[in-house]
Amino acid sequence: MRWWDIAPVMELELRLFPEDAWSSAMYWSELAEARPGGTRHYTVATTPDGALAGYAGLMVVAGEGDVQTIAVDQRRQGGGLGAALLDDLVREAGRRGCAELLLEVRVDNPRAQRLYERFGFEPVGIRRGYYQPADVDALVMRLDRPGAAAPAAHAPTNDAPAAHAPMNDAPTNDVHKDPRHG
Numbered sequence: 639m640r641w642w643d644i645a646p647v648m649e650l651e652l653r654l655f656p657e658d659a660w661s662s663a664m665y666w667s668e669l670a671e672a673r674p675g676g677t678r679h680y681t682v683a684t685t686p687d688g689a690l691a692g693y694a695g696l697m698v699v700a701g702e703g704d705v706q707t708i709a710v711d712q713r714r715q716g717g718g719l720g721a722a723l724l725d726d727l728v729r730e731a732g733r734r735g736c737a738e739l740l741l742e743v744r745v746d747n748p749r750a751q752r753l754y755e756r757f758g759f760e761p762v763g764i765r766r767g768y769y770q771p772a773d774v775d776a777l778v779m780r781l782d783r784p785g786a787a788a789p790a791a792h793a794p795t796n797d798a799p800a801a802h803a804p805m806n807d808a809p810t811n812d813v814h815k816d817p818r819h820g
Contacts, residue, residue: 639680639693641669646690647682647709654709657772668695668706678706679730683719694723696730703731703784705741724757732785739784742776744769754779 639647644665651659671678672695679696691714695706705727710720731739742765743750751761759779768776 639669639672639682639695641666643682643690643693644669647693650690650693650709650711653712658769660707671697679727679734681723681726683710683723685714692719692723694727696727698731698734698736701735701737703727703734703736703739705739721753721756724753728757728781728784731781732783736784737782739781741779742768743779745775745777751777751779754781757781 644662647665648659648662668678668680670676672680677697677699679698681694682690683692685691690711692708692710694708697704697706705724708720708723708727710723728739739759740762741754741759743754745764759781761777762780763778765776765778767773
């Protein structure tokens, strides 16, 4: 993700997460740390015509990773883009030597929980009222030794990620991770 991605990311953010969307200032702050040697890794997926299809972010501090967000455009849901974005974060956490990778997922989103379980994440706790203003609890999940998971665990299915808020997967047949966007 680069600075020019913030405007389309915010459009998608506001559509997907109207109650608890991050602000553009938050994304600017995150991107300030998404530099060589920084604590963040953000990536976007685009369609062949350059439209934003999804994005994901990771924070790594002191050998511990945290999935910050995963989002997939509603028009592109159902084909594995969410799994591809999560795979990118898991691999980056492994590359950075994380001992574990954590995430929060809404307790009312079992589809996302199944995706995370397929990647090897296990439930480790509950954060009461984490998603505001809806007052929805978050299930905290952990993956030990990211990057050591079997590649088959990362195969796309129709399960959906929801690290930031509820959403579905998106197709990969006409969408790709744009390497220019880190």
